[in-house]
Amino acid sequence: MSLAEPAALPVATSAPPRLHALRRFATGFKASLPAYLLLLPSLVFLALFTYGAMGRVFVDALYQRTTPKAPVRFVGLDNITAVLADPSFTGAVVNNLIYAVGTAIPSIALALLFALALSRTNAVTSALRAALFLPVLIPMVAASALFLFIFLPNVGLLDYYIGRLLPVLPNWLGDPDIALYAIMVITIWKNAGYYMLFFLAGLQAVPEDVMEAAHLDGAGPFMRLRYIILPELRPTFLFVTVIATLNAVTQVDHVFVMTKGGPSNATNLVLFYIYEQAVEHYDIGKASAATLLTLAALMALTALSFRTLANRDGGP
């Protein structure tokens, strides 16, 4: 190895270390210049809309402005305490947690079922995959328009076919106890086909001969799932869980179209709360404080999952 890389051998230098470092930096910068120029367009936009935006959230969360024209006033952590004390924010957080768990688990379970059933490729499985994947492609707003009718009381699709079996027809989107679960159905319908793709890709890694050997040893389908397939799919699970959690926070367009957070805040989710504070109450301070808290939570989560992933890869 050292023979192949003679440059890595210590070479005697005459220059004093300080000057040496400076010169090395200068030549390094000069040699790096073409790369920096190529990266510049991307970095400009990232600086404006990602890092800059982060910085602005931090600053805005520390100031208060009562009306759009009023001067800003430094309030320190007041916005954050105000948001944490706001029952509609804490309500939105609780709703969002229920929504995240209640959409992630069913859609991932369904995705796994779909992938296991459709792992072999033929004309029939391709058609079924396409059918399950269709909802992924359409805008959440379009899905909302369709489900508005599906959940319509009395004459809607659900009541027309299933509601007849129930003694009392529930008002799917109008009942505060049910509305959150109704919008969860849309998310599951829309995302299961997407997660299915990752499980299909993950299943390619399950060795066929191990499966056969397990079968010869008397392992039934569930044993093989439990002891061969699921361990093999662990990275996929972790990865899909992160995406599903991110989606549960960011993909909430149906709340805007269908319920506007109602009835009585039952479907108010964090992003909708942020939007309302910023656009309807013009309270940039509170909106920024809520954004900051959400970002912190999400970053902690992704960092945690990346660490789990790294530990698993590095571990025995």
Added chain:
Amino acid sequence: MKLFNALFKDAPLATRNEITPKLGFALTVLLAIVWLIPFLWMGVATLRPPSDGINLMAELMPSLKPTLDNIRDAWEIGDFPRYFLNTAFICTGILLVQFVTITLAGFAFARLAFAGKTLIFYLFLMQLMLVPVLLIVPNLRLVAQLGLYDKLTGVMMPFFASAFGTFLMRQAFEAIPTELEDAALIDGAGLFQRIRHIYVPLSLPSFSAFAIISVTSHWNDFLWPLMVINSPDKRPLTVGLSVFTATAEGTQAWGTIAAGTLMVIAPLLITFLIFQKRFISSFVTSGIK
């Protein structure tokens, strides 16, 4: 049952007689049908004559007297051609700029050595975690300060740089043998010539994969354009559809809503059905997004 066995004929011999996988398959078929019902209703309701009344609106059996009235109504009430142009303009604009930024940055990461490479790599990685939709509040203020409020450019700008695209191109460029570039170097080709004539033509599959992901995601964007756009004539399809739905819901014009929804999603669905394989493999790579 025969059909079922035919479907499982390529399963390993040993497992072919197991019942559980077949039950799972049957359940999946059932759910796939359930998954299609909203689309089925959309099609049936679009063609149903308004004279059938609200009580038959949910019927999934198509009407015997199909009509295009709903499509005409939706076309006239909603400003769909305009919305369509706005969305197409936004998606194309974003994609063209992204092609430039991700090619240049992807090349730098794939082929050039430079100081601070790891640091800059992590700076890019940050964008994957800081989902742009969460930064709507600070970005809306920036867009307003730049004088781009209520402008389509304002809708596009936050997406001009793409970490996902950069990583995708880096991966594609790394797979290209350096010998090709060396040959071009000997012929005296400059940096941009090498990118233009060697790297880009050999990475077209990655560009098309990225284009599919970029266009579908921005075609479906709702919250950000909703905040940036104020004038009705600048609305993209998603915002237009939500306004249209809110109006038509008031008059219980469900056939018109179905027709409007159909018009909004038809272009993507048709493209998907033609390029199904390519879409699916692109979406698998989108996982790292």
